Amino acid sequence: MTAAPPPGAQHSQLRPALPLLLPAYLWLTLAIFLPLSAMVFFSFMTDLPLADRSWAMTLGNYAAFFETDLYGRLLLRSLRLGLEVTLYCVLIGFPCAYVLAKVLKGRSREAIFLLVILPFWSNGLVRIFSWAIFLRGGGVIDSALNAVLPFEVSVDLMYSYPAVIIGLVHSYLPYMVLTCYLTLQAIDDSLIEAARSLGASRLTVLRRLIVPLAMPGLIAGAVLIFVPVVGSFMEPRILGGRSGTFYGTVIEDQFVAVFNWPLGAALSFILLAVVLAVLALAAPVLRRQT
C-alpha cells in the first residue's frame, strides 16, 4: 500500500510552479477568454452595438437556428465532411506514419518526413489555389491523363464535394502523420518481435498490438482534424464553389458579407456545443479502445 499524500501536498507543489504558469494563464485570458466572452455577449444581441443602431438583448439568434431546417442540414453536412476527412486522414496518415516510424531508417526517413510536413510550411491559400490548378477541367491532371490515355477523358473535380475533401485532407494530413508517428515510434521493436515469435502474423500484430498502442496518437490526430474541419470555410469556398456551402461558410458569411455578427456568433456557439457533445459521446468508446 502506498501512503496517501499528506494534505496540502498538491498546494505545495503548485505554489513554486505558479510564476511559471502565470504568463500562460495571462495569455489564455487575453487571447481566448476575452474575445470569446465578447462573442458570447454579441450572440445575445439584436444588432451590433454601433453608434447609429439601437440594440437589445435577445435569444432570437439561437432561435433562428431552429426556425428553418437550413442550418441543421448544413451542420449535418459539415459533421459528415469532418468524419470523412478524418477517416481519409487515418487511412492515409497511419500507414504513412508506420512506414516513417518502423520501416525507414536514417536519411530516407528525414527526407520523407520533410515531404510530409511541407504543407505546414506553405500558406494555406497558396496550397488551396494550387489544388485548383490541378483539379479544374483542362487542368494538370486532365492534360496529363489525356497525354497518356488513348481515349479522351475529362477530369473536372473543381467545384465539387470531392475537391473540398481533397483540399482538406491535404491540409490536415500532417496532424495525423505527426501524432501517429510519435506514438508508433515509442513502440519498442522487441514487442513486435515478441508477438511474431508467439505465432502472430503481421496483420495480427497490427490489429492486436500496434493499433491499440498507437490509439492515443490516432485519437489526438482525429480530434485535431475533426474539430477545425467541421467549421472550415476556406477550402469549401474556394474548391467547392456552388457545392461548397457548409456550416462554416455560412458563419463566415454572417461575419464578412451579411455583417450579422450576432447570428454568426450564435451559430458558432451552437457548433461548439455540438462538437463538444460529439466528442463527449465518443469519449467512452475511444477510452475503451486504449
Add this chain to the structure above:
Amino acid sequence: MAEVTVHGVSRFFGSHAALQDVSIDFPDGGFYGLLGPSGSGKTTLLRMIAGFDFPDAGAIAIGGEDVAALPVQRRRIGMVFQNYALFPNMSVFDNIAFGLSVRGVARKETRDRVEKAVDLVQLSGLGARRPHQLSGGQRQRVALARAIVTRPQVLLLDEPLSALDKSLRVGMQIELKRIQREVGITTIFVTHDQEEALTMSDRIGILRDGRLEQEGPPAEIYDNPASEFAATFLGDANIFRGTVDGNTIHLADGTCLHCREALPPGTRAACAVRPERIMIRSTAGPVEAAAMNSLPARITKRIFAGNSITYLLNWQGETLKAFAQNTGTTPFDEGAAVTLHWAVESTIPLS
C-alpha cells in the same frame, strides 16, 4: 521438442562480420549456454535461429528441417527478450494467452493452459495486473510463461536475468532450470556471465568476434580450455608463455614448466594454471615431489573472502593469482616470499 543445427553460418553487417562460419549442434532437450564478450555475435545468432534475421551463408535447421524459408511465426519458438517485451496494453493473463489466441486455441483450453503456465512460474493471483504493476522478477516470469505456454520446440533466452539483482537472479536461475527440466524443452541461453553459464548449462559454447572459440560440457571447457581466451574468459587463469620443448615450456627466466601433454615443438606457446590448483608454501617448506612445477614468488596482496582467501603474487614483475581454502591455518602475510607448487596434471597447454 527438437534439436537445432547451425551449420557454417555467417552474417555480415556491411563489411563487419558479426558471425563467421559458426557451426553448433544444440542437442534435443538440452540447456545450451551461449557465452561471449559484448559484441561477439550472441544476439545475432539467436535472432537468426528465431527467424528475425537471416544468415548470409550457411544453414539453420530445427528438428532436422531447414528453416530458411520458414517465417518467424511458423518456427514454433519461444523467446524471452532481455527487456522482457511484455505487451503494455494487455493484462498478465492476456500476455500469456496471446500466443494461444492467435493460434485459435479454444477459450476454455486457453484458460487451462494459461493457468498451468502461471502455476509453473508461481505467479498465481496476478493474472489481472498490467505489466507495469509487476516487479522485475515477476515480469521475467510472465515473459517465461508467455514463451512456454505455446509448447514451442525451442526456447531462446537472451540474457533474461541480466536486469535482476544478485539474489533474485540466483533464485531465477534455479527456477528457470527447474522449469526447463520439467518441460524438457531445447533451450539456448545467452549470457555473458560465466558463472551463470557454468552452473546452468549442459553444454557451453564460447563466441569471440563472431567465431566459435570452443564448445563442450562446462567441466570439460573449464578443465581443458583450448586457448588463452577460453581459459581467461571462463574462470580465472594464470598464463605462462615460453618456448616449447616436448611437453616442457622454457620460460624467459630459465624456469622449466612441465605440461600434461606435448605441444608442437620449437614454437612459442603458453600454458594455463587455474588459481585454485596452486599451493602456496613458505620457502623454507619441504621439497616438492617430482611431478610438480614450482615457482618462487612474493605475496603482494591478500584478499579475504570468508570461505577462501585470494592471494595476488608477484613473479618476475607479473601478477599471479592463487586461491586457498580457509582451513584455519595461519594465512601468509603480504610481502612474504613463498614458493608456488602445482601438479603437472594442472598445467594446461594452450595452442
